[in-house]
Amino acid sequence: MEDKSRQDTQKIKDLKNHHKEVKDTTLTTNQGLKVNDTNNSLKSGERGSTLLEDFLLREKITNFDHERIPERIVHARGSGAHGYFELYESIEQFSKAGIFTDVKRKTPVFVRFSTVAGSKGSTDLARDVRGFAVKFYTEEGTWDLVGNNMPIFFIQDAMKFPDLIHAVKPEPNKEIPQAASAHDTFYDFVSRTTETLHNQIWVMSDRAIPRSFRMMEGFGIHTFRLINEKGESHFVKFHWKPKLGVHSVTWDEAVKISGADSDFHRRDLWDAIEAGEYPEWELGVQIVPQEDEFKFEFDLLDPTKLIPEEMVPVQIIGKMTLNRNPENFFAETEQVAFLPGHIVPGIDFTNDPLLQGRLFSYRDTQLSRLGGPNFHQIPINRPIVETHNNQRDGKMQMDIPKGQTAYFPNSLSGGCPHLSKMAEGAFHSYEERIDAKKIRTRSESFNDHFSQPALFYRSLAKWEQAHIADAYTFELGKCNHTHIQERMLWVVSQIDSDLAKKVAKGLGLEIPKSIEQPINQAIGADADVEKQQPPKKKNYLDTAPTLSQANTKFESIATRQIAVLVADGFSMKNFKKMKDVLEKKGAVVKLIAPHGGKVRCNENMDHEVDAAIMTTESVLFDALYIPGGKKAIEKLKKESKFIKFINETFKHCKAIAVDDEGEDLIKYTFVSTSKEDAAVLINKNPMDFVNALAKHRNWDRMELVKNLPI
Numbered sequence: 026m027e028d029k030s031r032q033d034t035q036k037i038k039d040l041k042n043h044h045k046e047v048k049d050t051t052l053t054t055n056q057g058l059k060v061n062d063t064n065n066s067l068k069s070g071e072r073g074s075t076l077l078e079d080f081l082l083r084e085k086i087t088n089f090d091h092e093r094i095p096e097r098i099v100h101a102r103g104s105g106a107h108g109y110f111e112l113y114e115s116i117e118q119f120s121k122a123g124i125f126t127d128v129k130r131k132t133p134v135f136v137r138f139s140t141v142a143g144s145k146g147s148t149d150l151a152r153d154v155r156g157f158a159v160k161f162y163t164e165e166g167t168w169d170l171v172g173n174n175m176p177i178f179f180i181q182d183a184m185k186f187p188d189l190i191h192a193v194k195p196e197p198n199k200e201i202p203q204a205a206s207a208h209d210t211f212y213d214f215v216s217r218t219t220e221t222l223h224n225q226i227w228v229m230s231d232r233a234i235p236r237s238f239r240m241m242e243g244f245g246i247h248t249f250r251l252i253n254e255k256g257e258s259h260f261v262k263f264h265w266k267p268k269l270g271v272h273s274v275t276w277d278e279a280v281k282i283s284g285a286d287s288d289f290h291r292r293d294l295w296d297a298i299e300a301g302e303y304p305e306w307e308l309g310v311q312i313v314p315q316e317d318e319f320k321f322e323f324d325l326l327d328p329t330k331l332i333p334e335e336m337v338p339v340q341i342i343g344k345m346t347l348n349r350n351p352e353n354f355f356a357e358t359e360q361v362a363f364l365p366g367h368i369v370p371g372i373d374f375t376n377d378p379l380l381q382g383r384l385f386s387y388r389d390t391q392l393s394r395l396g397g398p399n400f401h402q403i404p405i406n407r408p409i410v411e412t413h414n415n416q417r418d419g420k421m422q423m424d425i426p427k428g429q430t431a432y433f434p435n436s437l438s439g440g441c442p443h444l445s446k447m448a449e450g451a452f453h454s455y456e457e458r459i460d461a462k463k464i465r466t467r468s469e470s471f472n473d474h475f476s477q478p479a480l481f482y483r484s485l486a487k488w489e490q491a492h493i494a495d496a497y498t499f500e501l502g503k504c505n506h507t508h509i510q511e512r513m514l515w516v517v518s519q520i521d522s523d524l525a526k527k528v529a530k531g532l533g534l535e536i537p538k539s540i541e542q543p544i545n546q547a548i549g550a551d552a553d554v555e556k557q558q559p560p561k562k563k564n565y566l567d568t569a570p571t572l573s574q575a576n577t578k579f580e581s582i583a584t585r586q587i588a589v590l591v592a593d594g595f596s597m598k599n600f601k602k603m604k605d606v607l608e609k610k611g612a613v614v615k616l617i618a619p620h621g622g623k624v625r626c627n628e629n630m631d632h633e634v635d636a637a638i639m640t641t642e643s644v645l646f647d648a649l650y651i652p653g654g655k656k657a658i659e660k661l662k663k664e665s666k667f668i669k670f671i672n673e674t675f676k677h678c679k680a681i682a683v684d685d686e687g688e689d690l691i692k693y694t695f696v697s698t699s700k701e702d703a704a705v706l707i708n709k710n711p712m713d714f715v716n717a718l719a720k721h722r723n724w725d726r727m728e729l730v731k732n733l734p735i
């Protein structure tokens with residue numbers, strides 16, 4: 026049956042014009058010549074040398090030699106999907122953009138999620154920021170919202186971006202480490218550039234190791250402007266809120282997932298869409314009236330600061346659904362080009378100096394990545410509206426512009442393309458009043474680097490704080506230079522002294538009383554040192570509970586992966602009862618057995634095995650169920666990997682349900698020490714398991730399992 030929600034958007038229809046089917050066709054060269062041998066080159070005799078004449082060989086090999094384009098300098102590892110955006114209610118009082126006023130529209134989108142530091146083939150589970158870039162193909166032109174899964178950025182001025190990236194990327198002499206911030210150069214930079222600390226502590230938090238792309242928030246980060254019909258401006262911050270809530274894995278899992286399935290997030294996104302479980306995010310806006318620009322104790326133009334939702338609530342205005350996987354990874358996900366400079370009437374920039382620099386960088390990078398100025402003609406990058414201008418030629422011109430003229434004004438082409446009138450929806454930059462000196466400096470109002478990292482840390486649950494301490498200990502433990510570790514300890518102590526003490530203990534170091542130049546060097550060599558960091562931390566809010574993942578949504582178990590451990594003779598009655606409930610709630614049940622092929626239940630029916638135990642790992646699942654059946658349990662006991670599987674599931678604080686003889690199996694595991702645990706369910710109602718699973722993890726178990734020898 027046709028899935029109505031998957032009806033082609035205008036962009037999909039457009040892309041279909043470029044699809045190339047391979048059904049029932051003859052192999053040809055790029056010139057259309059039919060080919061009857063693509064296995065052998067042209068030789069001088071059966072055992073002779075290959076001839077230069079062999080144009081078939083040359084065409085095939087030349088294409089192959091040039092298959093790769095430079096990977097993105099950052100965000101190289103990514104995964105994309107198509108979908109659409111729908112507006113719940115018009116916000117015309119703030120913006121005249123069609124996408125924000127027309128509730129009947131279904132605006133096509135293409136989204137690319139990414140990690141930042143790693144190469145194209147690196148693991149999905151690196152501790153890192155995730156890119157969250159959305160291309161809206163709107164009726165007034167393309168709007169790109171190129172954000173991340175964290176609401177702030179590392180630096181305040183685009184001028185420092187190359188330094189930041191050079192510090193985090195593999196060290197240039199040895200190209201080590203891949204997709205990891207845990208090394209000397211990064212912490213050398215961070216400890217000397219304290220504006221990074223806010224984003225840095227978010228990277229130490231669970232946000233940096235998401236359970237899935239579908240379970241992370243997205244943020245536009247910068248303060249943008251919304252412009253209404255009257256030309257009035259309101260400041261805005263954009264938020265994406267996942268319908269499934271914000272959830273993460275533990276670091277121990279992340280490390281193991283990287284080995285077991287380094288495509289974990291990519292696969293999860295792909296599988297969910299193929300299964301019809303379309304990922305959804307609601308779009309929210311925080312609106313600040315123009316006159317409130319200076320009302321806050323931080324600067325709205327400073328991208329290292331967030332506006333706590335407790336100060337300005339997020340108003341939900343629409344929903345994005347991803348319902349279609351790309352047809353071709355390279356053509357779409359690799360070649361898609363996002364530019365923060367792509368905006369539409371009703372949306373405008375602010376003077377955030379990071380945003381201003383980005384407006385240059387993204388177009389520039391596409392020139393070398395995609396080879397020339399015509400990258401907007403690549404199918405995935407084409408807007409859904411027609412384009413007409415006098416820009417011409419360049420590498421890979423795909424259109425054939427007709428006519429005698431390519432200049433404006435002209436009379437020979439009847440003045441076309443002519444200029445648009447404002448009433449026809451022309452873009453017009455917001456007329457911000459500027460009366461200033463030309464200076465190379467950083468605004469004094471940006472000079473607070475510790476208040477918001479401290480607010481973030483204070484706002485988290487105990488288990489989240491513990492994860493941050495562990496993350497700092499791990500990351501700094503990987504640094505080889507004591508002076509870098511000590512400087513970081515001092516810097517962290519300015520955020521929270523208890524946190525710094527925990528990390529210092531793990532490193533076996535003392536927190537220095539002071540350090541030479543505890544200063545943000547970005548301010549400039551001749552700046553007044555006294556005026557710089559750290560001044561007294563501001564405390565304008567005790568806590569911001571919305572920053573904690575403990576306060577996210579815990580309603581759904583849809584798409585959660587449940588490992589069911591079985592062997593021949595497993596209890597069909599128990600299994601069926603549990604499976605029916607789980608599947609009704611949208612969870613995915615997978616049978617894990619000692620071998621592949623089929624497994625026979627105690628009612629003599631054969632069941633397809635989803636994975637033989639040797640091919641899978643507990644870290645790829647959200648929860649575990651053991652249905653019992655005497656014969657089956659005896660078999661499972663004999664395979665140590667099942668015991669490891671159960672112990673690991675327990676260590677990672679996941680829900681475990683066992684029925685009947687299943688209890689005999691957990692006697693051999695650490696689970697037996699915790700039968701009172703809220704997420705260990707022995708002979709309980711399947712709904713108890715569902716409820717435990719919806720909570721994502723039982724963090725109350727954390728202290729107990731911390732030192733388990735697995």
Ligand code: HDD
Binds near residue numbers: 098138171363
């Ligand atoms: Fe950037 C890619 C997000 C600051 C320069 N950036 C890139 C992508 C995302 C972001 C999600 C990947 C897009 C895709 O999937 O193709 N970047 C951000 C955010 C920033 C930010 C949220 C701060 C708020 N970036 C930033 C600065 C600069 C760049 C300050 C340069 C001055 N970013 C780039 C780039 C990339 C890029 C080098 C690499 C590939 C690309 O642009 O298309 O130009």
